[in-house]
Amino acid sequence: MQKLPRAFYARDTVTVARELLGKWLVHRADGIERIGRIVEVEAYVGPHDLASHSSRGLTARNQVMFGPPGHAYVYFIYGMYYCLNVVTERPGHGAAVLLRALEPVKNLNTRASGPGLLCRAMGIDRRHNGHDLLSDDLFVAEPDRPARILIARSPRVGVAYARHWARRHLRFYIRGNPFVSRARSD
């Protein structure tokens, strides 16, 4: 499998978000390889983005976002779910892409449509916060057979508090894909 290089992540966050669509998320644990095709993401572009965890500045919780690109930022939310992000741009920038939904490819036994369900289905939790995505047990790879896709965009989910940033179209998904997590304004 062709693992994405560090340079893929060390770019403009919106570009990384769009190009992650169609790629494979791979997690190997306990002798099981789980693979999902990324069909929905959201870009959190930096500390000036009022919807981003990095907008409050560097804290113990979000420090991975301010670290080097190509690492996993995993946080715990609503007392019961984890969310997986990939860190982008340059060290110190504070941006990431939230992975929101996967289409099952291999060993995904439960639904992975929605960021909380994605982590549950892939077996990802707090242990993976700060994990290097150039490792051999958690990474993003080129798909076996790349497909032509159409990208749709919309406002991000659950960020109504973020004033004008709530209206920015920073959610990207594969148009018409049935595994996208909600209202697909195709």
Next chain:
DNA sequence: TGCACGATGAAC
């Protein structure tokens, strides 16, 4: 030290 609330999901 306390407390309101969240980048969610499922049920009603």
Next chain:
DNA sequence: TTCATCGTGCAC
């Protein structure tokens, strides 16, 4: 629309 469930950030 409500609720489960708990860590975080900020107020006091």
